[in-house]
Amino acid sequence: MTDTETLSRLRGVISRLARELNATATGEGLTPTQASVLGLIAFRGPLGLTELAQLEGVNPTMLSRVVGRLTELALIQRDPNPEDLRVIQVEATEAGREVHERVKLLRTEAIGACLDELPDKSVRQIIDALPALEELALALRATHS
Amino acid sequence: MTDTETLSRLRGVISRLARELNATATGEGLTPTQASVLGLIAFRGPLGLTELAQLEGVNPTMLSRVVGRLTELALIQRDPNPEDLRVIQVEATEAGREVHERVKLLRTEAIGACLDELPDKSVRQIIDALPALEELALALRATHS
């Protein structure tokens, strides 16, 4: 068991990082979740909305709206799944992939610049912890849902 | 320079973690930032609002409101600084420290339980990276402000 003080610091730093990162513009007029969902779709290929909501950890209602908006912008396309016409397969369009690349560059620029100013050891520690942090996100998602 | 793909994963996991963590209740009817600001005040002792806003990375306007709310609840107290009557020194009250302890327990419970289910190595990596993540948050705050 990890002690409460450490856990509290972990919570705090995650909140602050998220605040800082959300404050940076996405370009293309996308909101943070829109950019993030577009990224997931571009990266993981065709997906049903339910799976998508699970992966990204967003409310299904919200996801439906985000997907609607991204479709309006022609960044993704919704195709019915022939095997079950209730489910909607979403997939990034060519324009969507291009926008995603640009957004990714923009959104990683600031954080990349800051990382470069940290000592090498710190950078390495963060990179090393990345998979573990992803496991943690999955575990959190799994429990409280 | 770290590659874009890795930076993107870092961004993503931070967003998802923040979403999950923000979704867990604070108890006491506090919003996430209220709880977080109370924590900072309880931990760092008497502070002026400007320093506080810098440390926490919150908008000064927002901070003023949060402090107002916490004062209404008698969790902190505002004292004028005798050396400069413009600045307000905020400090946690006894009740504030108690509430903070309870909130801290509540808010670390979920994350602690999840950490316990991860392999020891992952937990260690996350703990080790904690100071580095805090440096990163500071660096981000410093640049884009």
Next chain:
DNA sequence: ATTACATTGCTTGCCGGCAGGCAATAAAGG
């Protein structure tokens, strides 16, 4: 087979809460 009912996946309207931000004000300092 046809009808009836229940379930699942997605959408939409509506509302509420949290947070950022601009502008105006007041008070204190230099």
Next chain:
DNA sequence: CCTTTATTGCCTGCCGGCAAGCAATGTAAT
């Protein structure tokens, strides 16, 4: 004066969530 510090009013945007609805699917009874 001009700047700094805090507060307040007002507006905006993002996100969550309930509830209702629709279409497709599954299941069971007659």
